[in-house]
Amino acid sequence: MIAFVVVFRKLFAALREGFKDPAFRGILQLTLILLLTGTIFYARVEGWRLLTSLYFSVITLTTVGYGDFTPHTAAGRIFTIFYVLIGLGIVISLATQIATHAAQRRT
Numbered sequence: 001m002i003a004f005v006v007v008f009r010k011l012f013a014a015l016r017e018g019f020k021d022p023a024f025r026g027i028l029q030l031t032l033i034l035l036l037t038g039t040i041f042y043a044r045v046e047g048w049r050l051l052t053s054l055y056f057s058v059i060t061l062t063t064v065g066y067g068d069f070t071p072h073t074a075a076g077r078i079f080t081i082f083y084v085l086i087g088l089g090i091v092i093s094l095a096t097q098i099a100t101h102a103a104q105r106r107t
Contacts, residue, residue, distance in 0.1 A: 014102035024097045031094045034061070034087050041083075046076050061087045 018024035038057030042048050048056070048069070056069045060080065071077045 010102060011098070014098050017101040017104070018097060021097075021101070024101065027090065027094045027097055030090055034083075034090055038083055038087070041079055042071070042076065045073055045079070046071055057083075060084060061091045063088065 018028070035054065035057050038060070039050060039053040042053035042056055043050050046053070052069065059066055059069075060083065071080050
């Protein structure tokens with residue numbers, strides 16, 4: 001349990017450091033816009049509730065893909081293809097920025 005708290009403490013410290021960096025803030029904003037876009041799209045096109053749409057967007061972009069929800073419309077499937085191809089790079093970039101700030105904090 002203590003290790004869990006330490007990891008989250010380091011994560012939040014890295015996030016605090018990241019907010020000072022304009023590149024980090026830009027990637028974070030882009031990630032939030034991407035999640036909002038996916039959430040609204042899936043809610044409207046697939047008819048899912050907002051929480052379900054957000055859940056699917058996060059699960060898809062983090063490549064977890066439980067398979068409990070899948071797009072059923074052609075528009076939803078086409079959007080998901082481009083959503084993953086574009087969004088994966090953005091999410092990886094955000095994770096890299098967080099890791100960079102965490103590593104810089106250690107040195």
